[in-house]
Amino acid sequence: MTASYEVRGAVAVITLNNPPVNGLGYATRKAVAEGVARANDDAAVQAIVLAGAGKAFSGGADIREFGTPKALAEPNLLSLIKTVEASGKPVVAAIHTVCMGGGLELALGCHYRVAAPGASIALPEVKLGLLPGAGGTQRLPRVLGVEMALNMIVKGDPVKSEVLAALPGQKLFDRLIDGDLLEGAIAFANEVAARRPLPSVRQLKAVHPEADAYFQFARNTVKAMAKHFPAPARCVDCVEQAVKAPSFDAGLAYERGAFTALMFTPESRALRHAFFAERAASKIPDVPEDTPQRKIERVAVIGAGTMGGGIAMNFLNAGIPVTILETKQEALDRGIATVRKNYEAQVKKGKLQQDKLDQRMALLSTTLSYDDIKNADLVIEAVFEDLGVKEGVFKALDEVMKPGAILASNTSTLDVDRIAAFTKRPQDVVGMHFFSPANVMKLLEVVRGAKTGKDVLATVMAVAKKIRKTAVVSGVCDGFIGNRMIEQYSRQAGFLLEEGATPQQVDKAIEKFGFAMGPFRMGDLAGNDIGWAIRKRRYVEKPNMRYSKTADLLCEMGRYGQKTGAGWYDYLPGKRDAIPSAAVVEMIEKHRAELGITPRKISDDEIVHRLVYSLVNEAAKILEEGIASKASDIDMVYLTGYGFPLWRGGPMNYADEQGLYNVVQAMKRFAKNPHDDAAFWQPAPLLAKLADEGKRFN
Numbered sequence: 001m002t003a004s005y006e007v008r009g010a011v012a013v014i015t016l017n018n019p020p021v022n023g024l025g026y027a028t029r030k031a032v033a034e035g036v037a038r039a040n041d042d043a044a045v046q047a048i049v050l051a052g053a054g055k056a057f058s059g060g061a062d063i064r065e066f067g068t069p070k071a072l073a074e075p076n077l078l079s080l081i082k083t084v085e086a087s088g089k090p091v092v093a094a095i096h097t098v099c100m101g102g103g104l105e106l107a108l109g110c111h112y113r114v115a116a117p118g119a120s121i122a123l124p125e126v127k128l129g130l131l132p133g134a135g136g137t138q139r140l141p142r143v144l145g146v147e148m149a150l151n152m153i154v155k156g157d158p159v160k161s162e163v164l165a166a167l168p169g170q171k172l173f174d175r176l177i178d179g180d181l182l183e184g185a186i187a188f189a190n191e192v193a194a195r196r197p198l199p200s201v202r203q204l205k206a207v208h209p210e211a212d213a214y215f216q217f218a219r220n221t222v223k224a225m226a227k228h229f230p231a232p233a234r235c236v237d238c239v240e241q242a243v244k245a246p247s248f249d250a251g252l253a254y255e256r257g258a259f260t261a262l263m264f265t266p267e268s269r270a271l272r273h274a275f276f277a278e279r280a281a282s283k284i285p286d287v288p289e290d291t292p293q294r295k296i297e298r299v300a301v302i303g304a305g306t307m308g309g310g311i312a313m314n315f316l317n318a319g320i321p322v323t324i325l326e327t328k329q330e331a332l333d334r335g336i337a338t339v340r341k342n343y344e345a346q347v348k349k350g351k352l353q354q355d356k357l358d359q360r361m362a363l364l365s366t367t368l369s370y371d372d373i374k375n376a377d378l379v380i381e382a383v384f385e386d387l388g389v390k391e392g393v394f395k396a397l398d399e400v401m402k403p404g405a406i407l408a409s410n411t412s413t414l415d416v417d418r419i420a421a422f423t424k425r426p427q428d429v430v431g432m433h434f435f436s437p438a439n440v441m442k443l444l445e446v447v448r449g450a451k452t453g454k455d456v457l458a459t460v461m462a463v464a465k466k467i468r469k470t471a472v473v474s475g476v477c478d479g480f481i482g483n484r485m486i487e488q489y490s491r492q493a494g495f496l497l498e499e500g501a502t503p504q505q506v507d508k509a510i511e512k513f514g515f516a517m518g519p520f521r522m523g524d525l526a527g528n529d530i531g532w533a534i535r536k537r538r539y540v541e542k543p544n545m546r547y548s549k550t551a552d553l554l555c556e557m558g559r560y561g562q563k564t565g566a567g568w569y570d571y572l573p574g575k576r577d578a579i580p581s582a583a584v585v586e587m588i589e590k591h592r593a594e595l596g597i598t599p600r601k602i603s604d605d606e607i608v609h610r611l612v613y614s615l616v617n618e619a620a621k622i623l624e625e626g627i628a629s630k631a632s633d634i635d636m637v638y639l640t641g642y643g644f645p646l647w648r649g650g651p652m653n654y655a656d657e658q659g660l661y662n663v664v665q666a667m668k669r670f671a672k673n674p675h676d677d678a679a680f681w682q683p684a685p686l687l688a689k690l691a692d693e694g695k696r697f698n
């Protein structure tokens, strides 16, 4: 049963009990409706309390039911709320910890609401590309006022119960209850049991003295912040109806229509997919949830460069002491100064309080001696990307570190198994690949070596959550998940230049698709010499993997990007604006002539599909090889590490939305292009199979 029923004196207590967050799934809705009917039929019962077991009152509708018949099966959420509101005996919601979405809408259908302080109150549907679809846009303005309600609905962020209870004139909470919430709620229910008429939110009025002006202002504000997301604007429309609709039920009907329409938008499907993908990423198929974790109370970082400093900041931000080790004092001094500068910049922007800065810097210590870090629970190596250098570090760590310490490498391209083999404890070695800037980017690729212990993985995934990273487990291969895919994307970008596109046309097309930054602006930002070094290795390792020479020619011109004041684009001194470069276009045209290629007009559509489907095809191979355990993990890598547009849900979700049959058809067309790489465009077997069977990645 996912809602229990008991009578305490003259009060019936209905307790939601659908772990983990009392999602209002069909069984729960049915049980609550039955409980209300039963209480109304029992003459000994004078009032009803609705409570939530476990860690939430209710986290809202059960999102896992979306898209299934259960989501709308009667009693659906609207009908349940109507039943509660029509009860002949007062229903008191007893709210604690989390009361969100449909959970808050259910509480708003009750006659009274009491809450424990500290409860997170929200209508977060907009974050799923939806809007409150069970009366939230009509009732919340009636109890909190139009502006406060619209703010909460459009942003979707939680507000603490005591903050809302303190708002002048608010009618959301009838009482804040310190101590035992259930006892307090039952006492309150007894107090109001005989009161008539029963109060209901629908009878209140939502008013605004300057409604037209205010909603116009709200529309302008929302339009600016919600590019590509349709839901926020619809939230404004619905709240406006709370003020203007001829009746409460008319407003409710309007809201229902808007909600249902949003449910079927690709943006909402993408956001719901990302919601679950983020949570699924922390689950490793063969590592049980209850795998014992190692205690991580002290961290060491080897290397005080850009990456080492950024990595250290993540732990300092989480209140975990860090010791940074370097070989030379001036490298240490420079590294610490950079960390301090980064924090001071945040203080200047008002994002960090000075005392927090001081606290964090106080947790940071430095040393030139391995002996000082031997008691760290986790050590992360972030030294020069060279196997020889890593060997020296890991041999030293193996000598010095206490038994049970986790030895992690931040390598982005080297073989974690080879690194583990430098030690006598390969089970304690793991890759922790941070993305630059390490203290900003959410993505952390956790690279699992053949011998990495399951408890080490479980520990690192938990640490990732603590330092607010989205961790995705990758197997060992060149480039792991993200960089292995971006290599194919970069190859396509180079071929497009040879065939007739300009760097700005390629960047503009993919940025219009939604990427934060196109490949050429990205190269100029990260440094074109980084890719150059990798390609030089590739030419030796994989001679038959063709690349456009344009990127090498660019580097031979010394055009490494912003750091040299010129790259694919020209830059004015001290400015970041990318200016198309005649010199680069000339180099490309000359190179085309040498290749005997007559440039052609290439559509944005072809540019986008060659870039994105190159990611998809390589990702399918990554899935087949077990480097990634699920397609949604690959989506998380691209959403959190590579600027893939959130409203498209990641490359795999995007391919699913296009239909894998269509993806394969496009790849067949690309394979016919003599200047492209036909071998690469052979669909990965997994992709071909899913397309044949009309299936999806996710």
Ligand code: T1G
Pocket (backbone or CB within 6 Å): 020, 021, 023, 056, 059, 060, 061, 062, 063, 064, 077, 098, 100, 101, 102, 103, 105, 124, 125, 128, 131, 132, 133, 134, 136, 276, 279, 280
């Ligand atoms: N439905 C189903 N499962 C949910 C869920 C939900 N609403 N919310 C969380 N979970 C699962 C989650 O997948 C994870 O599962 C576990 O609970 C713990 O979540 C008509 C239609 C509630 C603040 O958008 O914001 O109501 O991975 O890791 O950090 O208007 O979850 O353990 O198997 O996030 O303590 C509106 C979304 C729904 C709230 C708890 N509600 N959830 O945070 O735990 S739409 C939301 C959250 C709606 C009506 C519409 C958070 C949380 P697993 P967690 P947490």
